[in-house]
Amino acid sequence: MLVMVMKLSLILITLAMLGFIYRLVKGPTVPDRIVALDAIGINLVAMIAILSMLFKTYAFLDVILLLGILSFIGTTAFSKFLEKGEIIENDRNH
Amino acid sequence: MSLLHLAIFSPFLMAILVPFFYKGLRSIHTGWFVLILPILLFTYFIGFLPVTRNNGTVEKSFDWIPSLGIRFTAYVDGLGLLFALLITGIGSLVVLYSIFYLSKEKERLHNFYVYLLLFMGAMLGVVLSDNLITLYMFWELTSISSFLLIAYWYDRERSRYGALKSMLLTVFGGLSMLGGILLLSIMGDTFSIRELISQASELNGHPLFLFALILILLGAFTKSAQFPFYIWLPDAMEAPTPVSAYLHSATMVKAGIYLVARLSPIFAFSSYWFWIVGAVGIFTMFWGSFNAVKQTDLKGILAFSTVSQLGLIMSLLGAGAAALHFDALNDNIYIAAVIAAVFHLINHATFKGSLFMVVGIVDHETGTRDIRKLGGLLSFMPITFSIAVIGAFSMAGLPPFNGFLSKEMFFTGMIQLVDLNIFNLQTWGMLFPILAWIGSIFTFIYSMMFVFKTFSGKYQPEKLDKKPHEAPVGMLISPIILAVLVVLFGLFPNLLSYSLIQPAAAAIVPSLVEPGELLSVHIVHWHGVTTELLMTIGVIAVGILMYLTLSKWIKLYTLFPGKVTLNTLYDTSLYAAERGSYTFTKAYMNGFIRTYLVYIFVFFIGILGFTMWTEGALKIDKSNLAPIGVYEIVLVIIILAGIFTILFAKSRLTSIIALGAVGYTVSLFFVIFRAPDLALTQLVIETVSVALFLLCFYHLPKLNRHEERMGFKLGNLIISLGVGTVIALMAISSHSNKMFESIASYYVANTYKEAAGKNMVNVILVDFRGFDTLFEISVLAIAGLGIFGLIKLRLAKKGGEADEN
Numbered sequence: 001m002l003v004m005v006m007k008l009s010l011i012l013i014t015l016a017m018l019g020f021i022y023r024l025v026k027g028p029t030v031p032d033r034i035v036a037l038d039a040i041g042i043n044l045v046a047m048i049a050i051l052s053m054l055f056k057t058y059a060f061l062d063v064i065l066l067l068g069i070l071s072f073i074g075t076t077a078f079s080k081f082l083e084k085g086e087i088i089e090n091d092r093n094h
Numbered sequence: 095m096s097l098l099h100l101a102i103f104s105p106f107l108m109a110i111l112v113p114f115f116y117k118g119l120r121s122i123h124t125g126w127f128v129l130i131l132p133i134l135l136f137t138y139f140i141g142f143l144p145v146t147r148n149n150g151t152v153e154k155s156f157d158w159i160p161s162l163g164i165r166f167t168a169y170v171d172g173l174g175l176l177f178a179l180l181i182t183g184i185g186s187l188v189v190l191y192s193i194f195y196l197s198k199e200k201e202r203l204h205n206f207y208v209y210l211l212l213f214m215g216a217m218l219g220v221v222l223s224d225n226l227i228t229l230y231m232f233w234e235l236t237s238i239s240s241f242l243l244i245a246y247w248y249d250r251e252r253s254r255y256g257a258l259k260s261m262l263l264t265v266f267g268g269l270s271m272l273g274g275i276l277l278l279s280i281m282g283d284t285f286s287i288r289e290l291i292s293q294a295s296e297l298n299g300h301p302l303f304l305f306a307l308i309l310i311l312l313g314a315f316t317k318s319a320q321f322p323f324y325i326w327l328p329d330a331m332e333a334p335t336p337v338s339a340y341l342h343s344a345t346m347v348k349a350g351i352y353l354v355a356r357l358s359p360i361f362a363f364s365s366y367w368f369w370i371v372g373a374v375g376i377f378t379m380f381w382g383s384f385n386a387v388k389q390t391d392l393k394g395i396l397a398f399s400t401v402s403q404l405g406l407i408m409s410l411l412g413a414g415a416a417a418l419h420f421d422a423l424n425d426n427i428y429i430a431a432v433i434a435a436v437f438h439l440i441n442h443a444t445f446k447g448s449l450f451m452v453v454g455i456v457d458h459e460t461g462t463r464d465i466r467k468l469g470g471l472l473s474f475m476p477i478t479f480s481i482a483v484i485g486a487f488s489m490a491g492l493p494p495f496n497g498f499l500s501k502e503m504f505f506t507g508m509i510q511l512v513d514l515n516i517f518n519l520q521t522w523g524m525l526f527p528i529l530a531w532i533g534s535i536f537t538f539i540y541s542m543m544f545v546f547k548t549f550s551g552k553y554q555p556e557k558l559d560k561k562p563h564e565a566p567v568g569m570l571i572s573p574i575i576l577a578v579l580v581v582l583f584g585l586f587p588n589l590l591s592y593s594l595i596q597p598a599a600a601a602i603v604p605s606l607v608e609p610g611e612l613l614s615v616h617i618v619h620w621h622g623v624t625t626e627l628l629m630t631i632g633v634i635a636v637g638i639l640m641y642l643t644l645s646k647w648i649k650l651y652t653l654f655p656g657k658v659t660l661n662t663l664y665d666t667s668l669y670a671a672e673r674g675s676y677t678f679t680k681a682y683m684n685g686f687i688r689t690y691l692v693y694i695f696v697f698f699i700g701i702l703g704f705t706m707w708t709e710g711a712l713k714i715d716k717s718n719l720a721p722i723g724v725y726e727i728v729l730v731i732i733i734l735a736g737i738f739t740i741l742f743a744k745s746r747l748t749s750i751i752a753l754g755a756v757g758y759t760v761s762l763f764f765v766i767f768r769a770p771d772l773a774l775t776q777l778v779i780e781t782v783s784v785a786l787f788l789l790c791f792y793h794l795p796k797l798n799r800h801e802e803r804m805g806f807k808l809g810n811l812i813i814s815l816g817v818g819t820v821i822a823l824m825a826i827s828s829h830s831n832k833m834f835e836s837i838a839s840y841y842v843a844n845t846y847k848e849a850a851g852k853n854m855v856n857v858i859l860v861d862f863r864g865f866d867t868l869f870e871i872s873v874l875a876i877a878g879l880g881i882f883g884l885i886k887l888r889l890a891k892k893g894g895e896a897d898e899n
Contacts, residue, residue: 007724014728021732024755025739025748033751044758048765048773051725059770063761066774070781074754077785081792 172597271313372412
């Protein structure tokens with residue numbers, strides 16, 4: 001029963017992800033794509049969590065944590081890039 | 095290592111010492127020190143005469159590379175000794191002459207004598223080697239030292255041109271010869287010439303025999319300036335005159351003659367040998383003398399004359415090959431050709447050496463070698479004139495000089511060929527005496543031109559830079575000695591018959607000489623009114639007539655198109671080769687990386703696809719496949735979507751993001767296939783690299799930031815599909831071809847037991863196979879340092895100035 005539920009939710013998440021991918025591909029603006037990517041990242045977290053339950057393993061919990069961090073950093077970096085045109089301001093070197 | 099080896103190597107040792115003499119003892123001309131050596135060597139080699147007189151030989155050997163069967167075997171027989179005496183004898187005279195010819199103050203004497211000694215040692219090595227590999231080594235050394243000597247005045251463009259030309263041609267021949275030598279050694283399983291000779295009849299039927307023959311003859315012909323390879327010799331006349339006298343008349347150009355004579359016992363039974371050597375020789379003889387007449391430079395005349403005379407000797411050696419087809423020694427008339435060849439070899443060395451020295455004197459004392467400017471020098475230089483007359487008359491074949499005798503013998507040899515009824519000679523044999531006769535007429539004409547245009551006629555002081563006067567005594571000694579020899583050998587030819595000619599001829603046709611038997615060599619002046627005597631009289635009569643009417647018909651030469659010469663052919667083919675390779679390289683090395691990638695990928699598809707196709711490597715085995723789940727399918731769809739987005743995206747930013755999506759999906763695959771470490775790393779690395787891509791994207795210049803789709807090229811599509819297909823097929827095939835069990839079970843069993851870890855991936859990385867990790871770390875360190883260096887170290891930034899800080 002639980003396995004069935006997990007598989008079902010996995011499929012649903014995948015469908016959601018396909019929707020995000022559509023948004024990623026279609027655009028139309030870059031922020032749309034970035035938000036889609038961020039959401040894909042969170043979806044991946046959920047997916048990996050369900051998958052590790054299915055596989056009955058703790059091995060992927062690190063991955064979940066890492067994805068959360070990376071997704072945040074990535075989105076922040078993109079946003080800063082869109083806003084300021086660069087990610088790390090290095091005035092020192094000029 | 096024996097005294098004989100020491101004698102061969104002594105010029106090289108002396109060459110090492112020459113610069114010390116030159117720097118240390120500036121007041122004495124370096125040549126005086128050098129002179130001692132060839133004289134010593136000459137007397138040393140004279141000591142071998144009693145041995146070779148009765149066809150005895152001396153052999154000394156030491157191992158050089160014994161594992162390859164390469165020994166340095168010094169071998170003295172009649173032929174080798176004859177050449178050794180020529181080399182050292184004329185070498186001494188040339189060194190003596192050069193002492194007075196080359197100025198102590200103005201010339202770089204150390205260079206000259208080092209090169210000359212190198213050459214002398216190399217020549218001695220060529221003629222005294224029994225091992226084909228050492229012979230080849232010395233052969234190339236003569237090419238190199240001759241190259242250096244021709245370009246002795248390297249600040250002149252013509253010298254460099256001549257040196258390059260002779261180098262290219264003789265090295266081409268030398269390399270062909272090496273090919274022939276290797277084929278011979280494969281056939282006979284030895285490098286020793288004598289051992290090869292002893293199995294000559296077996297070699298004759300070998301399938302490689304003809305190739306070896308042609309390749310070796312190529313080497314001999316290029317070195318001995320035979321048609322059509324003679325073109326380097328006239329250009330080599332830019333060398334100092336002692337060099338021309340030594341290398342390009344007496345020694346180096348005879349190395350090819352030596353080779354033909356030396357290997358005759360192996361090859362001469364073949365009709366190819368007879369025809370190639372004989373026909374090329376006789377045609378060269380005709381062609382060289384024909385072209386010598388139109389030269390206006392004295393050295394040019396002598397160069398073409400050398401070509402012609404070498405052709406003469408070569409044709410006699412070819413004709414001598416006929417002797418092997420008649421067993422009886424007593425009435426074998428064709429052996430006369432071999433004897434004539436050897437005799438003329440000696441004669442040519444003497445008179446041509448003296449003539450070159452005469453040219454050197456004329457050049458030295460008047461400042462020009464152009465016969466149009468010279469004339470009437472008779473009263474200024476009587477001694478030089480006498481030497482020139484002796485040399486030139488001998489060259490023309492007039493009695494009582496030695497050239498007369500050998501020319502008579504040459505005619506005899508050529509006429510006898512007509513009677514020969516082998517090798518289709520009935521039909522073509524007549525060409526030999528006819529060409530010989532016409533060639534001799536031209537020889538007579540240019541010999542007369544040489545003497546009379548220079549020494550008689552009107553004296554033209556306004557055209558000369560200097561007031562001519564007789565040469566210093568020292569400069570005259572060598573040509574006088576040679577001229578005396580010319581007369582001496584002319585009057586008493588039998589001085590040479592049994593001491594030098596007989597043993598040398600016997601070495602060329604060893605199969606005809608029984609042990610203890612001697613060839614009968616008796617050279618007589620008067621042998622009755624024979625065809626050859628009539629031919630000589632005809633040569634003189636027609637020659638005089640044509641010389642007197644020279645101004646009438648010399649214009650005939652202008653009828654020949656000046657552009658259609660072998661020199662033009664050489665120049666244009668060299669130019670075309672250079673141009674062609676440049677165009678070819680330019681065509682495929684176009685500087686675009688995408689083109690090179692196309693080459694690489696096409697080659698990749700071709701070679702792998704071809705191999706799979708021909709080897710039948712494509713195999714699909716479904717037995718070992720795992721079931722495919724829903725997640726995999728969905729993830730594949732996502733990855734495909736990402737890839738197509740990358741390919742068709744309009745903006746680069748979209749491509750970068752899509753690439754990130756693909757990377758993350760790959761990490762999801764790692765999750766599904768249960769590889770947590772990989773998934774972790776993949777995620778981090780993907781993020782970092784996407785960030786780096788964005789960095790690059792940001793720094794793109796505005797000008798190039800087109801928001802365009804990638805252009806479509808059918809070729810690229812086909813190639814990419816090809817690569818994808820090949821890789822996919824290979825992956826499938828290799829998966830279907832599992833030949834043995836994986837070794838993973840060992841790691842599963844031993845990760846904890848042996849390495850005290852539970853994470854198998856990490857244990858493999860740092861324990862079982864830690865070496866790979868070490869160097870991966872190095873790669874990262876290098877990459878990091880490299881990036882740091884690229885960013886920080888901007889050497890040529892401001893105005894091209896280097897700024898290392």
